[in-house]
Amino acid sequence: MKMMTKRWLAPVAILLLTLWALPAFAADATGKWTCQDKGPDANAVSLTFVFKQEGTQLTGTLTIKDDRDRILDSTSINNRKVDGDKISFATALSDGARFAHEGTIHTGEITLTVRSGAELSEISELTLKRSK
Numbered sequence: 001m002k003m004m005t006k007r008w009l010a011p012v013a014i015l016l017l018t019l020w021a022l023p024a025f026a027a028d029a030t031g032k033w034t035c036q037d038k039g040p041d042a043n044a045v046s047l048t049f050v051f052k053q054e055g056t057q058l059t060g061t062l063t064i065k066d067d068r069d070r071i072l073d074s075t076s077i078n079n080r081k082v083d084g085d086k087i088s089f090a091t092a093l094s095d096g097a098r099f100a101h102e103g104t105i106h107t108g109e110i111t112l113t114v115r116s117g118a119e120l121s122e123i124s125e126l127t128l129k130r131s132k
Contacts, residue, residue, distance in 0.1 A: 027106075029082060029087055030053045032050050032130070032132070033048070033051065033110055034046060034131045035047050039064075044067045045064050047062065047063075048131070049128060053082055058089060059077070062076075064093075073094050073095075075092060075093055075094070077090065078090045078091070078092070079100075086102075089101050098116070099120075100114070100120050101114050102115075108129065109128060109129050111128075113125055114126055
């Protein structure tokens with residue numbers, strides 16, 4: 001019986017250490033993320049998302065600036081969720097425009113599919129880069 005216990009001890013210890021270390025490798029959206037896009041008038045805009053993640057909880061803001069660095073709009077994110085490397089949230093701008101964002105957190109970037117329009121049927125893609 002002692003031999004059998006010793007044979008299982010090392011694999012069980014490795015499994016426990018692996019499970020204990022997994023949260024350290026989980027995706028983390030915390031930080032400042034930016035990208036360039038086109039506004040409704042086809043002019044370039046800068047989007048800055050600031051996220052704070054605690055486990056599966058996510059809070060944050062979106063700030064939109066024009067090419068002269070003037071703030072065009074700023075809003076909080078809503079209906080937010082993080083599940084592993086998946087992220088989802090919604091934003092609503094001051095003019096009533098609504099957006100649903102779903103994406104994947106990667107090292108140094110977040111890829112987002114953005115739905116907009118009256119029925120959230122217009123789809124676009126954004127790649128956010130981690131900013132300092």
